[in-house]
Amino acid sequence: MDITFSKRLNGLICALVFSLILSLVGCDQQVDRSLSDSAQQEAKTLAVRLLEADLERGELLAYSCRACHTLGPDEDHIIGPNLYEVFNRTAGSVDGFDYSDVLQEADFIWSPEVLDEWLADSNGFLPGNNMRFAGFSSGADRADAIAYLLQVTTDSAF
Numbered sequence: 001m002d003i004t005f006s007k008r009l010n011g012l013i014c015a016l017v018f019s020l021i022l023s024l025v026g027c028d029q030q031v032d033r034s035l036s037d038s039a040q041q042e043a044k045t046l047a048v049r050l051l052e053a054d055l056e057r058g059e060l061l062a063y064s065c066r067a068c069h070t071l072g073p074d075e076d077h078i079i080g081p082n083l084y085e086v087f088n089r090t091a092g093s094v095d096g097f098d099y100s101d102v103l104q105e106a107d108f109i110w111s112p113e114v115l116d117e118w119l120a121d122s123n124g125f126l127p128g129n130n131m132r133f134a135g136f137s138s139g140a141d142r143a144d145a146i147a148y149l150l151q152v153t154t155d156s157a158f
């Protein structure tokens with residue numbers, strides 16, 4: 001092999017290896033950046049997440065609630081209680097629904113903040129309740145669902 005050609009080939013291989021290393025390093029940095037983005041997203045307060053909420057996504061996410069809850073006025077309870085006007089209501093207080101003892105005895109009021117905790121881990125929040133739902137681990141998903149529920153379960157006249 002002619003010497004200049006083999007030098008050129010060496011140079012080419014070096015350049016390829018170098019750019020491969022660069023792209024690998026670049027990829028690692030991207031993974032780190034996206035991890036810290038989602039950690040930042042989780043650290044956001046509910047107020048900020050609600051401001052950024054996506055109502056259309058919230059409507060889709062709320063289909064999982066509709067498997068067990070009606071959301072509109074004067075609708076029947078199904079597996080879970082009707083959720084119309086749930087915000088500002090005392091927990092476990094809707095007439096005609098057979099709540100678990102823990103929810104019936106609970107004396108907190110449903111607010112977006114409380115619902116955020118309930119949807120993150122309802123069993124951790126109130127052990128012994130009867131809601132068999134895994135919840136949403138993503139804070140952004142919870143905010144999207146809560147923003148949608150605030151809109152559809154609240155009497156727009158007030």
Ligand code: HEC
Binds near residue numbers: 061065079080133
């Ligand atoms: C698999 C059925 C099921 C799903 C899915 C479900 N729930 Fe429930 N939910 C229940 C049951 C049952 C209860 C009553 C729990 C008890 O009595 O301990 C309940 C209770 C509640 C309560 C308390 C209401 C009150 O009057 O105190 C809220 C709020 C609630 N669910 C919100 C939601 C939301 C929001 C979703 C969707 C993101 C959802 N649930 C999904 C079954 C479900």
